[in-house]
Amino acid sequence: MKATRQLCRAALLAGLFVLAVVLAAATLMWVTEADGRAGGWSAEGRIFVLLLLTLAGAGGAYLVIAGWYARYVNGPLRMAEDLAAVATHSGLRLPEQVTPELRTLGQAANQLLAARDALERDVAERVREARASLEEERSRLAALMADLSQSVVVCNLDGRVLLYNQRAKQELSAGPDGSNGELLGLGRSIYTVFDRALIEHALERLQSASRDAGGEAGVDRKKLLGSAQFVTATRAGRLLRAHMSPVLGSDGQPGAQVAGLSITGFVLVLDDVTSTNERHARRDALIQSLIEGGRGPLGSLRAAAEMLSDFSDMPAQQRDRFLGVIRDEASVLSTQFETAAAAFSNDLRERWLLEEILGAELVEVAARRIAERGNAGQHKLAVKSEQIDDGLWLRVDSFGLLQALSYLALRLQDEYEVREVRLSLQRSGHLAQLDLYWTGTFLNNEAAMIWLQDPMNIGSESSPLSVVDVIERCNGEIWFQRERVSHRAFFRTMLPAAEAPKDLPRAIISAAEGERPEFYDFDIFHWSGGSHELDDRPLAELSYTVFDTETTGLEPSAGDEIIQIGATRIVNRRLLRHECFDQLVDPKRPLSQQSVKVHGITREMLTGQPVIATVLPTFHAFCADTVLVGHNAAFDMRFLQLKERQSGVRFDHPVLDTLLLSAVLQPNQNTHRLEAIAERLGVSVFGRHTALGDAMVTGEVFLKMLPLLAEMGITTLRQAREASERTYHARLRY
Structure with missing residues (x-):
């Protein structure tokens, strides 16, 4: 089309040039003949007449050819652009054309477009009929999700949001001042709401658990068990407990491959536990205040009662004094109970919710993370696991505990050039004993205490919490110890053990497997920004x-x-x-x-x-x-x-x-x-x-x-x- 337009313009200029030459020659001949008949013109007169006639002829020719160009060259070009637009979208027609030839062509094109639209309407009607039941299922899903008291968000592996309900939008898009920050939406990244490291840690746990389960004999790979839980806070300060389940695809489907299946995304079910946490904190504070405040009065009451019981012949004046002590201390106790009841609504302290996790899984993830970060530097850091109790469950903040273990191991590598660390996990009574140990290089006790008290800064990651803060949050203890005979040193952490959960939720199987209705259009599952x-x-x-x-x-x-x-x-x-x-x-x-x-x-x-x-x-x-x-x-x-x-x-x-x-x-x-x-x-x-x-x-x-x-x-x-x-x-x- 561009070449045609350029060719037409060149032809127009050539025509004007030829026409001007012809007119000039004709005018010159006419002037020469007139000169012979009329006795001669001056040279200036002949030149003036020649130029005037040439310009007039060229101008007239330009108007004629330009009009022809607009009708028969530019007109078809505009018609081609209009046809490209209307051919792509149904219901559009070409506008009325100027020339009879283009008008006839436009009418024929509009007839074809009308036939095309009729065919598309017929196909669309058949598609609507075929999708009627699917739309009904989607409507049911929308109604169910609208009434859920929990927030539900579905994402692909890149963290792109595929589905969410209104409750999730209300809770996760709220800013610190309560305003709507519009953080949640289809195709948007869940990492604008949650910390990326937190989600990736939970995904890593899912893949690790599914990988272990897939290797067991007799396990149906399409019904793998696996889920992860964590607790986080929203920008508005609300505390959420998140339950993450994987969305598994069929064999060969793009995604993170696990036991022949691929994890194509994950489902987050979120519970707002802010009020529950606050209620537990108030209850704990009340109990603590009653215990601390009642110890003194109860001691006085007991002493006074023992004196009255042991000395029945006590003088009346002394007896009245002990009875007064009993009366006063009982009044103090009564006041304390009333004060504690009145203060029950105050938020006295914050309590962090913990999650139950298989200890062996935690150690595996910790070893992999330490090795990945340790091998990024000039010197390599080897990580080995030994003496792992495979049936031991822990109740901890797994994300914080992994940060603490990585922080200690990398400081050993950076400051003492330790080349190998080992992890062990064993049961010790009702507690779990988690050791991070190494051989050959000793810390002094003072340096070890500083490490445990310092904020954890690992490369580009930083945390205001110290190792001690994390362990205390988990209701545990940590200390540094050396064994001179074996030339070993270790950080030993004692953590509360938990009972193994009886019922683990199943992973969500891909709709292609027929495990659940196909109620969504999740094309974004196959999007990936990293490739x-x-x-x-x-x-x-x-x-x-x-x-x-x-x-x-x-x-x-x-x-x-x-x-x-x-x-x-x-x-x-x-x-x-x-x-x-x-x-x-x-x-x-x-x-x-x-x-x-x-x-x-x-x-x-x-x-x-x-x-x-x-x-x-x-x-x-x-x-x-x-x-x-x-x-x-x-x-x-x-x-x-x-x-x-x-x-x-x-x-x-x-x-x-x-x-x-x-x-x-x-x-x-x-x-x-x-x-x-x-x-x-x-x-x-x-x-x-x-x-x-x-x-x-x-x-x-x-x-x-x-x-x-x-x-x-x-x-x-x-x-x-x-x-x-x-x-x-x-x-x-x-």
Whole structure:
């Protein structure tokens, strides 16, 4: 198409040149003949007449050929662009053409499009009938999840959210001040809510347990037992107990391979245990206060009672004195009981919830983690396990305990060049004895105590807790000890043992195995961000934040400010209208009447709204791990960039602009305004000149553009950005 256009333009210029030469020659001949008849013209007169006639002829020829070019060259090119758009989306038709030939061709194309649409409607009806039962199952699932008192989140191995219920969104998206931080959403990372190391530790435990169970004879690999539990806190300060179960796929399915099966994701079931923990803490505090406060009065009562019992002939005055002691101490006890009951509602101390874990599993994970981190440096660190009681269960904070063991082992490697450490776990009465020991290099007691009391800093990871803090949280004790005869030194930890759980929840088996109804569309299970760079990812696989702003004016560098930000998200090629960001902003400056006429936002509507420095960090969190999409995005991005220092956040996301993409797809169109693009692509325009309304329209337009870009061979983010940068409109700056 581009070559045809260039050829036509070259033919036009050649025609004009030939026509000008012919006219000049004809004029010269006419002037020569006239000169012979009329007695001669001056040279200047002949030249003037020659130039005048040549210009007139060239101008007339240009108008004729330009009109022909617009009708028979540019017209077919615009028709081809329109046909590419309507052929991709049902229900659209070619507009009426100017020339009779193109009009006939357009009518024939519209007849074919109508036949195609009828066929697609028939296929769609059959698909709707086939999916009726599936939609019914999904509706039942939605109703069940809506009524659950627990939060449920399903993720793939990359931590991308595939499914969540409303309870989870309420609990996990709340900020420290109780505001909605929009942290949870389809396709978003669960690591914006929970600590990555905590989730990875739980996944590692799942894989380790499943691997051990899969190796046992007679165990059905598709019904493996395995789950993990941990306790964490939300940004709003709520304490949650999380139960993690794996989602297992069939043999050969992509994922973490375990015993012939693949873990393709995990399910988190979350219980808010804040109130339960607080209630237990108040109960413990009450008991402690009664014990400590009652010891003295009870001793006095006992002594007075013994004196009265042993000396029955005691004088009356002395007897009355002992009776007074009994009365006074009983009153003290009564007051203490009343005070304890009145103070029952106060939060006196915090208690950390622990989890039950198989000790051998904990040691295996600890050995693997220490070896991985120890081998990252110049000197290697070997880790061995011996004397492990395979049936011993512990009740501990496993994440903190692993941090403590790794911290001690790596300090031994770094500061004393220890090349091998060993782990052992044995039962000692009702306790479990966990030893981390080595040979040949001794610590002194003072250094060992400092290590146990210091905050745990391991490489890039840091924790405000010390080893002693973690062990005390687990209701255990730790000390350093040396054995000179065997040349061994060790850190010995005594921990409470637990009984083995009687009923372990089963892992969730893939829907392909028929173990449960297929009630979801989990295409994101197969997404993985770790396998290739974002620029080389297919456009259809990326998550997008489509956004728009309303401002006080059109000159960001001259002091105009944002007064509204609206955004929605696209995940798995679906516009998520329920996952929106819509916030008015107080610009702290007057509004012009011209801007009010455009967006309808008045000064009164902005009074009491947050300032831009407060809004942008929240919006930045909403945009996490996505590509930004806007119409004339350079305008909106300039406003965001000018506020980087004030807000403390930098929007360095990849950006796609529907204005530039429209110029890539339809370069022969006269305008690339959002309304015009929407009309060409069959998108209904609503809510214009509100930030959220414009973002919704832009999102619909962008989704319509994706198949058109694919037909042009533009399938990756890199290709889309490079094609956009080559357009004329990319030169626009603000």
